[in-house]
Amino acid sequence: GNDLRTSIDITFEEAAFGAEKVVNVSKAVRCETCEGSGAKPGTQPQPCSECGGRGEVSYQQGFFAITRPCPRCNGSGQVITSPCSACGGSGQTRKRSQIAVKIPPGVDTGQRLKLAGEGEAGERGGPSGDLYVVINILPHEFFTRDEFDVICEVPITFVQAVLGAEIDVPTLEGKVKMKIPGGTQSHKIFRLKSKGLAKLGSYGRGDQLVRVIVEVPTKVSSEQKDVLKQFEAMNTKASNPMHHNFFEKLKNFFG
Incomplete structure (x- = not known):
């Protein structure tokens, strides 16, 4: 059967820790009336009379023997003389399905997850295709990412930058305290080890990079x-x- 493609929106936290999601997909499924055979219940597909059930025909062209799919049975080797009334002989009907998707920790926007066998059903009982789910991570209020590192910008006052301070910093697990030394310049980056995203296909986590922005007073x-x-x-x-x-x-x- 044909492969299908769909997309799914997930939060930054779901990308960091993984999640179970559901996607709605309209696809061709095996006909329940004929069980995918395409033939009317109580009947069976018959061998194709043109190719003798082989699914291909041969003919001579000069010195060469040419083989091609049988035009009558389209290469299946069988013809349906009494087609199923529910699917018209295709062995398929369309249905909207809810499919569970397991999001692994550490995925990024644009990555595809393959769900084998969740694509469209094959004609007349053939194997189903695959479903590809494309990830889209929604913007976060505080965080962006650089591969598996989380980036967060935190404003501090002029006085905090000069004298130093202990400030609250958001992380994926909640707020933590972080010390700012006196004399800190604007855009200085502090690193919180192992506070980033899980490394997809590997072990460990990235870091969180905290960029402090010294806010200059606009009204004094x-x-x-x-x-x-x-x-x-x-x-x-x-x-x-x-x-x-x-x-x-x-x-x-x-x-």
């Missing part, structure tokens, strides 16, 4: 402005080495 009061100006006035080369080094190089470059 007069008092806050005064404090920041005092802070800026007390800045030294040691406290902002990148800033001072850049403008020192810029000054030397242009003379």
